[in-house]
Amino acid sequence: MSKIMEGLLYSESHEWVKVDGDIAIIGVSDFAQKEMGEITYVDMPEVDDEIGQGETFGALESVKAASDLYSPVSGVVVEVNEELEDAPEKVNEDAFENWIIKVRMSDKGELDGLMDAAAYKAMIEE
Amino acid sequence: MKYYDKLIFELSAEGRNGYSLPKNRFPSANPLPKSLTRSEAPLLPQVSEVDVVRHYTNLSQMNFGVDTGFYPLGSCTMKYNPKINEEIANLPAFAGIHPLQDASTVQGVLEVYYNMERMLAEITGLSAFTFNPCAGAHGELTGLMVMRQYHLCRGDLGRTKVIVPDSAHGTNPASAAVCGLEVVVVKSKENGRIDVNDLKPLLDDTVAGIMMTNPNTLGLFETEIKEIASLVHAAGGLLYYDGANMNPLMGVVRPGDMGFDIMHLNLHKTFSTPHGGGGPGSGPVGVAAYLEPYLPLPKVVRCDDGSFSILQDRETSAGKVSGFMGNFGVILRAYTYLLMLGKENLRKVGEFSVLGANYIKESLKDLYKLPIEGVCKHEFVFDGLVNDGGHDEVHGATTLDVAKRLLDFGFHAPTIYFPLLFHQALMIEPTETESKETLDAFIAVMREIAREAAEDPAILQEAPHNTPVRRPDETAAARNPILKYTDSKPCE
Numbered sequence: 001m002s003k004i005m006e007g008l009l010y011s012e013s014h015e016w017v018k019v020d021g022d023i024a025i026i027g028v029s030d031f032a033q034k035e036m037g038e039i040t041y042v043d044m045p046e047v048d049d050e051i052g053q054g055e056t057f058g059a060l061e062s063v064k065a066a067s068d069l070y071s072p073v074s075g076v077v078v079e080v081n082e083e084l085e086d087a088p089e090k091v092n093e094d095a096f097e098n099w100i101i102k103v104r105m106s107d108k109g110e111l112d113g114l115m116d117a118a119a120y121k122a123m124i125e126e
Numbered sequence: 127m128k129y130y131d132k133l134i135f136e137l138s139a140e141g142r143n144g145y146s147l148p149k150n151r152f153p154s155a156n157p158l159p160k161s162l163t164r165s166e167a168p169l170l171p172q173v174s175e176v177d178v179v180r181h182y183t184n185l186s187q188m189n190f191g192v193d194t195g196f197y198p199l200g201s202c203t204m205k206y207n208p209k210i211n212e213e214i215a216n217l218p219a220f221a222g223i224h225p226l227q228d229a230s231t232v233q234g235v236l237e238v239y240y241n242m243e244r245m246l247a248e249i250t251g252l253s254a255f256t257f258n259p260c261a262g263a264h265g266e267l268t269g270l271m272v273m274r275q276y277h278l279c280r281g282d283l284g285r286t287k288v289i290v291p292d293s294a295h296g297t298n299p300a301s302a303a304v305c306g307l308e309v310v311v312v313k314s315k316e317n318g319r320i321d322v323n324d325l326k327p328l329l330d331d332t333v334a335g336i337m338m339t340n341p342n343t344l345g346l347f348e349t350e351i352k353e354i355a356s357l358v359h360a361a362g363g364l365l366y367y368d369g370a371n372m373n374p375l376m377g378v379v380r381p382g383d384m385g386f387d388i389m390h391l392n393l394h395k396t397f398s399t400p401h402g403g404g405g406p407g408s409g410p411v412g413v414a415a416y417l418e419p420y421l422p423l424p425k426v427v428r429c430d431d432g433s434f435s436i437l438q439d440r441e442t443s444a445g446k447v448s449g450f451m452g453n454f455g456v457i458l459r460a461y462t463y464l465l466m467l468g469k470e471n472l473r474k475v476g477e478f479s480v481l482g483a484n485y486i487k488e489s490l491k492d493l494y495k496l497p498i499e500g501v502c503k504h505e506f507v508f509d510g511l512v513n514d515g516g517h518d519e520v521h522g523a524t525t526l527d528v529a530k531r532l533l534d535f536g537f538h539a540p541t542i543y544f545p546l547l548f549h550q551a552l553m554i555e556p557t558e559t560e561s562k563e564t565l566d567a568f569i570a571v572m573r574e575i576a577r578e579a580a581e582d583p584a585i586l587q588e589a590p591h592n593t594p595v596r597r598p599d600e601t602a603a604a605r606n607p608i609l610k611y612t613d614s615k616p617c618e
């Protein structure tokens with residue numbers, strides 16, 4: 001059974017968002033990392049890149065597959081988790097602890113369209 | 127099988143060689159200017175003839191091929207490659223030609239191109255072919271270039287989308303993307319066929335065409351193809367047929383008659399030319415008559431006096447896709463195959479490949495999950511084991527484990543984890559060239575593997591046990607790739 005963290009927001013493409021003022025901390029869900037299998041590479045954007053909601057900001061690669069990462073919010077990338085460059089397996093170890101990027105949001109209203117933990121749980125159990 | 131992993135450079139010994147050059151009869155002549163000659167001798171391995179023979183013979187024995195065993199690799203049509211194909215392709219009059227020779231000196235070669243085009247047109251129900259693409263995906267790209275060129279030449283500039291089913295070969299969306307077109311996915315229904323209701327809303331004046339495989343990658347015939355064809359055509363789009371699964375249809379149904387406008391064939395699948403190990407491949411593209419002006423050039427044409435020439439220019443052509451006219455040696459092998467088989471026997475290819483696939487499917491479906499019941503064509507997909515042996519803290523055996531265990535029994539593994547519609551896909555295609563005894567031996571091994579999985583999945587999870595190379599750690603290889611040769615011998 002996949003872990004689901006309370007208090008986070010979730011997208012349909014299995015990213016999670018933790019809101020910290022204007023900053024959105026973004027990662028992938030435990031369900032997503034399990035589906036991918038052992039992750040071998042995390043492709044991330046550069047700091048200062050502008051990204052739009054629903055747009056690709058990077059990708060996860062595993063032995064099984066490569067899967068695009070979609071941004072749940074619009075904004076500017078303020079930080080990327082450089083630890084993942086050399087240790088992509090951290091996403092497998094704890095998908096909620098190991099965030100991928102931090103984005104300064106340009107429209108916090110977009111958060112209203114995301115799911116809470118209960119709604120996301122219902123979606124993946126479907 | 128013995129383990130052998132040396133590079134020929136590791137056999138090299140200073141001063142050893144296996145040749146003797148004739149004495150230079152023109153010692154004073156210096157044919158090349160100094161700027162073009164080497165200052166140092168090239169670093170070639172210094173080995174004797176027997177070193178070379180043993181080296182490559184040992185390497186070849188590490189290989190698995192259709193000449194060594196059963197190769198049920200779904201979607202790849204690994205049929206036997208008759209040796210007469212090689213005999214004809216090695217005739218000096220064919221093997222010794224050069225692509226820049228004058229057409230008058232290679233009339234026989236051009237005639238092979240011309241006759242092959244006529245035969246493929248007859249088999250597919252299309253009108254004209256280009257032989258220039260050198261592989262299947264190259265053919266897809268070429269076909270899409272023809273599609274795009276057709277729309278552009280009509281001044282219809284807004285058609286930028288290509289519809290691809292979710293069960294498609296991965297090359298389909300990739301080819302569309304390389305061609306600068308946008309991919310839109312259409313879903314499959316529960317029965318594995320395209321959902322026409324999902325397709326309808328996608329069809330508008332931005333659609334360049336749809337790419338389909340029929341039978342599709344689940345080995346199922348798209349029964350609503352006529353309706354799909356008329357819907358796509360009504361919206362102004364074209365139908366592209368991925369010929370990867372043509373094997374069961376030859377002499378029975380023709381893509382042209384189903385409504386397809388453009389297609390490619392894989393001569394290295396359907397027409398018995400070598401596949402794997404680098405081939406080389408050949409992906410001729412056929413089109414309906416009204417699309418012929420857009421085919422790439424050069425192309426062989428027949429003149430009024432019965433001779434053959436090469437058409438080099440045509441204003442509407444989609445352009446050049448390879449240096450000359452594809453891999454002639456491969457086309458010649460396929461031509462030989464068709465002539466040896468003959469029109470009457472062509473239909474049996476499909477009948478036997480379909481019979482073999484259904485025989486395996488029905489003999490194993492009590493032990494392997496069959497997601498879609500019914501008669502398949504030349505291949506089918508299981509979705510893992512019925513009983514994978516997993517319980518409490520014990521992980522069950524996966525499709526990967528089944529595939530690895532098959533190697534221990536001397537069979538090549540089927541295609542795994544494709545198509546993506548199922549989580550544990552195991553795709554089996556026996557082809558028409560296997561005897562019932564071979565199919566029975568494979569079925570017996572697959573049943574044995576299922577029994578092992580149920581009793582002790584670890585046997586599968588640690589497989590292969592008997593091959594010269596054991597299971598590699600793919601994760602470690604991807605996370606810490608060693609990309610540079612080092613002179614260490616960790617395996618000794």
